Ligand code: HEC
């Protein structure tokens with residue numbers, strides 16, 4: 001009996017190890033996934049009449065113009081080889097059991113900026129749809145977006161400028177994963193300080209980081225990376241938004257109750273409820289067919305949404 005056991009032992013142990021390997025391989029795969037991320041669909045306005053301004057004409061922007069713009073950030077910083085879209089950060093033990101301190105959050109943001117500047121990030125570069133289409137900007141908004149993570153934090157860096165700006169600006173989101181639900185911090189990064197922002201980010205980011213939506217199918221460097229990064233973003237748990245004391249929660253306006261949206265955008269949904277303060281991304285995401293995902297609203301539903309957007313509170 002004992003002999004039998006000892007004969008089987010190595011086999012059982014190696015089977016166990018093998019399964020463990022398969023399992024951890026799978027887990028890593030869920031965001032390493034070079035497998036076959038869905039291609040990025042061209043952004044085409046459905047002509048719903050929801051937009052306040054006609055879709056911005058980008059026909060004058062060639063792929064070469066776009067690439068030349070993007071390269072002004074430094075050629076050594078973009079077009080990276082990658083196997084996983086998220087750069088691992090060393091594990092830093094949190095100093096408090098009650099969540100990351102503001103100093104730690106800002107430290108993560110500065111570290112991401114530093115890694116980008118040293119060419120250690122894996123950025124996806126695009127002309128984003130939502131800010132480009134925005135009525136106040138109305139010109140190509142150039143984005144380099146990269147992600148970093150350890151078990152305590154998910155860190156996102158956005159290096160951004162409009163086509164006519166000289167200099168690139170730095171923005172960051174840090175999700176504190178050590179608290180439940182996670183808490184999201186937003187900031188603009190300057191040479192001398194990291195400044196937390198609330199209201200100015202909330203209109204579009206009320207439920208955290210957003211998927212990559214290029215304004216045109218070809219105004220993007222590495223669409224596969226963008227899909228993989230969007231997949232990683234989609235795995236985020238529902239989080240809360242940190243409002244710094246000097247940038248408190250804005251006036252929300254009435255809540256959107258359209259059935260086609262509240263299945264996901266609800267108090268207990270995957271994303272938070274939507275309010276009038278979110279009108280701009282609502283107009284753009286619905287008009288370009290991104291929301292609701294994989295579905296098309298009927299004429300009646302669009303009319304209902306239009307009436308809500310036009311209506312009082
Ligand atoms: C007008 C809507 C809008 C506003 C306002 C806005 N963002 Fe974004 N942001 C986006 C969109 C859309 C993306 C994805 C862009 C793309 O497709 O390249 C994005 C991407 C990002 C990313 C990269 C991670 C991600 O979500 O994909 C960071 C970091 C970021 N924004 C920070 C900020 C900060 C900080 C503020 C406030 C100072 C802010 N944003 C305000 C729309 C907005």
Ligand code: HEC
Pocket residue numbers: 204205206207208209210211212258260261262263264265270271272274278281282285286290291292293297
């Ligand atoms: C099947 C679930 C689902 C439905 C239904 C849905 N959304 Fe979303 N929505 C998402 C997800 C996931 C994101 C974040 C991914 C992204 O940025 O594309 C999102 C993001 C948004 C955002 C950006 C703010 C945020 O919550 O992140 C707006 C605005 C939005 N959706 C509007 C709508 C509107 C309007 C409808 C109804 C016409 C709708 N959505 C229906 C899943 C859904």
